[in-house]
Amino acid sequence: MSAIRKWLEDLGATVKKPTAAFLMSMCAALAVTTRLQDGVAIGLCITVVLVLSSLTISLLSSRVPEKLREVTVLLLFAVYTTAADMLLSAWLPSQNDALGIFLPLIAASGSLIAWVDRTASRMPLRPAGLQSALTGLRMTAALAGLSLLRELFGSGTVAGFPVFASTAPVRLLSQPAGGFLLFGFLIAAVQGAAAAGRRKKP
Amino acid sequence: MSVRTVVTLALTALFLENFVFTRFLGVRAVIDASRSLRLVFMNGVVMIVLVGAAAPLVRLLDEYLLMPRGLEYLRLLVSVGVLMILSMGGEELMRRRLPGFYDALHAAQPMVMTNTAILGAVLLANQENLSAPQAALFGIFGALGFLLAALLFIGVRERIDMADCPGSFRGFPIALITLGLLSMAFMGFTGLRLW
Numbered sequence: 001m002s003a004i005r006k007w008l009e010d011l012g013a014t015v016k017k018p019t020a021a022f023l024m025s026m027c028a029a030l031a032v033t034t035r036l037q038d039g040v041a042i043g044l045c046i047t048v049v050l051v052l053s054s055l056t057i058s059l060l061s062s063r064v065p066e067k068l069r070e071v072t073v074l075l076l077f078a079v080y081t082t083a084a085d086m087l088l089s090a091w092l093p094s095q096n097d098a099l100g101i102f103l104p105l106i107a108a109s110g111s112l113i114a115w116v117d118r119t120a121s122r123m124p125l126r127p128a129g130l131q132s133a134l135t136g137l138r139m140t141a142a143l144a145g146l147s148l149l150r151e152l153f154g155s156g157t158v159a160g161f162p163v164f165a166s167t168a169p170v171r172l173l174s175q176p177a178g179g180f181l182l183f184g185f186l187i188a189a190v191q192g193a194a195a196a197g198r199r200k201k202p
Numbered sequence: 203m204s205v206r207t208v209v210t211l212a213l214t215a216l217f218l219e220n221f222v223f224t225r226f227l228g229v230r231a232v233i234d235a236s237r238s239l240r241l242v243f244m245n246g247v248v249m250i251v252l253v254g255a256a257a258p259l260v261r262l263l264d265e266y267l268l269m270p271r272g273l274e275y276l277r278l279l280v281s282v283g284v285l286m287i288l289s290m291g292g293e294e295l296m297r298r299r300l301p302g303f304y305d306a307l308h309a310a311q312p313m314v315m316t317n318t319a320i321l322g323a324v325l326l327a328n329q330e331n332l333s334a335p336q337a338a339l340f341g342i343f344g345a346l347g348f349l350l351a352a353l354l355f356i357g358v359r360e361r362i363d364m365a366d367c368p369g370s371f372r373g374f375p376i377a378l379i380t381l382g383l384l385s386m387a388f389m390g391f392t393g394l395r396l397w
Contacts, residue, residue, distance in 0.1 A: 024374060027229035028318040071286065074315055078282040086275055101325040104278045110230060110316025176224050177389060180382030184375040192370030 023187055025111040029143055030179045032102045036159040039147025040140065041095050042102060045088065047136025049080045049106050054120035054132035061121040073117045074107075081107040146183060154178060203335060211336070215343035218394060221319045222351035223385040228319025232348070233377045236356040244307050245317075246349035252292070253320055253341035256284050257327040258334040281324045289314045319348050354384055 029046065032038040053076040057069075064072050085103050089096040096103065115135075120128045151157055154174030156164035172178040221227040235245045260281050268274055296304040314320060323344045327337040358380050367376050 024230055024233075028226055028322075030229075031226040074282065074286065075279075078279050082275060082278050085278065101322060101329055104281075104325055105227075105318050105322055107278060107282055108316055108318045108321040113316060172386075175385075175389060176226065177382045177385035179226070180378050180385055184371075184378030184382060187378070188368075188371045188375035191375065192368075195370060 023142070025109040026139060026143065026183075028102060028105050028109065030146075030183060031176070032099055033143055033147035033150055033179060034154065034174050035098070035151050036144065036147050037095065038098050039143040041088070041092075042099055042106075043136070043140025043143040045081075045084045045099075045103055046106055046109070046112070047133065047140055048084050049077060050112055050116070050132045050136045051129060052080045052083075053077055053116050054123075054128045055125060057116055057121045058123055058125050058128040069121060070113075070117050073113055073121075077109075077113055077116075078107040142186075146179075146186065149182060150174060150179060203339075207336070208339060211339050212343045212346075213394075215340065216347045216350060217388065217391040220347045220351055220388055221322065221344050222348060222381070223388040225322065226318075227322040228317050228348050228351075229378075229381065231317040231319060232352045232355050232381070233374070235352055236359045236377075239356060242349070242352045242356055246345065246352065248289075248307060248314060249317065249320055249345040249348055250342055252285065252288055252314065253323045253345050254338050256281070256288055256320075257324050257337040257341035259288075260284050260324050261328055261332065261334050261337040264328055277328060278325070281321060281328070285320060285324065286315065319344070351384070355381065358384070 029039075029042045032042050053073065056076055057064075057073055060072065061069065081104055084106070085096070088099070088103065116132075120132060123131070148158065150173045151159070152163060153170045154172070156162060156169070170178070173182060215221075219225065222229060222232055231245060235241045260277075263280055263284070264274075264277060268276055268280065293304070293308060296307065323341050326344075327340045330340075332340055355377075359377070362376055362380065371379070
């Protein structure tokens with residue numbers, strides 16, 4: 001129990017302000033967290049788009065006028081999302097079909113765009129790439145965990161392989177309502193652990 | 203288009219496949235807009251006009267410009283471009299011609315490009331191969347569904363703000379759980395046979 005608590009506290013300590021905003025931008029990706037592989041795939045796509053846009057805007061920011069930067073970031077997101085979409089449909093067409101419109105919707109993830117627009121554009125190349133990669137991988141881990149829980153208890157399988165002999169224990173989790181509830185409880189757990197960690201070491 | 207198609211589209215978009223509750227589209231916008239009733243209505247109006255115009259436009263561009271030339275992969279870029287031009291152009295036009303409207307609506311403008319329900323509606327209309335008028339109706343009813351969800355949510359939110367909720371649930375988590383419970387209520391509509 002204490003190991004889990006420690007892990008949660010560590011996770012909570014990493015959830016600083018920017019990451020709380022990233023949690024919110026996971027909302028649209030929630031729709032495809034009913035199977036483990038879908039959650040991992042959308043997380044990796046988000047990471048790729050985020051890293052490439054951060055690197056590009058970090059290189060371009062001195063040449064793009066302030067007024068046009070937001071538009072540039074929006075277009076960069078659209079371009080790289082299209083690229084990710086094309087790559088995935090070439091390599092793993094069935095995975096691409098499973099993600100449906102939620103892969104192109106990465107182009108509208110608000111907090112990520114705001115972060116790239118305001119923070120990554122002022123960073124040199126290397127820190128921009130590193131930070132965005134870390135953020136993306138953290139989101140992938142969160143999405144993977146969420147989809148593992150939803151798939152295991154919602155449909156009784158892990159990545160398609162049956163685990164429970166009989167029917168799934170909590171069918172609600174595979175429904176959209178279950179996704180909302182589980183995500184809400186998980187964030188509450190992380191926030192609670194972070195608050196407990198802060199109380200311990202003032 | 204028969205009356206029956208229209209009613210089916212409306213009931214599906216409002217209740218059976220509500221963007222917010224069954225597809226997780228525009229969740230962020232619903233939570234952000236729930237600061238005031240005014241902001242909810244502004245978002246709803248902007249979304250109805252924007253999606254009602256963009257969905258058929260993108261559909262036509264797709265059918266007559268992209269498909270014949272085998273450029274389907276540009277769909278996302280075209281959708282984002284059309285939305286950007288319509289929202290920014292519309293804002294500029296309103297600022298010059300209808301300053302009253304502009305003052306009332308421009309607070310909702312920054313939320314437009316990052317509202318997944320708007321881009322999602324355009325992409326869905328395209329994916330389901332709707333005709334241009336059907337796409338317009340799909341967009342408008344989808345936006346009304348979003349407005350319905352946002353109105354239901356703000357009603358609950360006002361009570362949550364006054365309730366004594368545990369510290370770690372305050373803010374985003376309790377909002378998500380509220381949406382989950384509302385979504386469970388909407389699950390009651392599944393399996394409804396229209397005709």
